[in-house]
Amino acid sequence: MQNTALGRKLGAFVALSAPEISALESLHKRRRTFVAGRDLVHQGQSEQAAYILASGWAVSYKIMEDGQRQIVDFQIPGDFLGLRSVLFHLSDHSVEPVTNIDVTEILLPDLLDAFSRTPRLAMAILWAASRDEAMVVEHLVGIGRREATERMAHFLLELGARLALVGMGSKAGFDCPLTQYHLADALGLSAVHTNRVLRKLREWGMLTFRSGTVRFDDYDRLAEFAKFDPTYLDQTGPLLK
Template sequence: MARLVFIEGQVTASAPQQMTSLSDKLARFIDLTLQERTYLANVQTELVPMRAGADIIRAGQTYRCIYVLSQGMAIRYKVLHDGRRHVLNLLLPGDLIGLPGCMFQSSLYSISGLTDVVVCPLSFDAMFELFRRHPRLGAAMFWIAGHEAALFAEHLVGVGRQSAYERVVRLLLELLFRMQIAGLADERSYDLPLTQELIADTLGLSVPHVNRTLRRLREDGLISLQGARLTCLDIPALSRLADFDGVNLGGQRVPGL
């Protein structure tokens, strides 16, 4: 059983919440055997709680493990020399932290908790042993990495070619479908985890531009926003606007496994 490891400056969330393990993530793509589940449980032996805003990984530093985000939400970002920040993506429970940065001498990006988080470190040795002893699990890990690469490509298309209106719509829809998969959203609404500043940093926009775009979406009857609760009122219309297909966000299961 995984155990909580307390480190100075790190805390658990104030109330127990459902933990998401690497087993939960991989089970979306392959049917895990009892042996595989037992192996994964044995390598996930530590849970490290961290406060919101604390860096899990810091750009420029070397590290010898990846992490599973077991609880909470985090962001992957990069800060330029003049202090400008670009948020690359939002990380949800079950997501892997440290790819592709672990393939380089030092981390290319920083990752910090958007909320209080709990992470499970997996050493490189443990990962290499997983590939050697359990090739099916290695194939599923490869599948996850490819899936994340496709999401990054879609973000690049959006930032490079879509209007601000289309970019915001796409991000809101992506969050809806990804949070549904993680059990954090209902059929069409969720608690928006990103502030307008974070949305701006994700889409390469200014905060006033994001504010105007959200207001326009409300006026057009496409979304409602009550406090932090966002509801997508017309998902088909929003999907057409953003050239968005949520079916692919879940990822296809590994064929033959």
């Protein structure tokens, strides 16, 4: 069970029993692979599938009429991709792999089947969806009320914390396949300003973003500067025993 990143994540909310684990495993059929850059969920289209990300990074975003794009969130192993797109008539967003990725596909009937097998798993999935929403909410707060430098710091700290939960990062930093354009589109900034902000953080000795890695040069000072409080990630252990 702990072999899947999703299992590990859900374990942070419910202590899963054997039948629940098997119901969860039954969702992990149909493995697929997608190459970097080719969308796997398409905004505005119907009958999209959802996926659980097994390895690699993805990005979910919305495109506006004038071609601007707003990145909603990045997904890392254990995260759902396009869950809303199976529940809605038309997908409200797109998902693109940042790297090559491995996923398992989930269709609506699979989900319904799993729900009827165990209500606690349904609850766990509702929790996971709510956690995603909490991250979007925090992101909203960042864009609405934090200035650029603090926003950047906060965002990278969040990513670090999420990656740590699945063993892909620590307070020292993490491997990061994103470009400055990704960060700009996520944070509502221009690429130019993104670059300036990163320079500041580097010059201040707080973090270094370069060539595929994020290094926290002074984690504590960075966290204080960004007022990072990871409560909203709710990673403190099972609530439902």
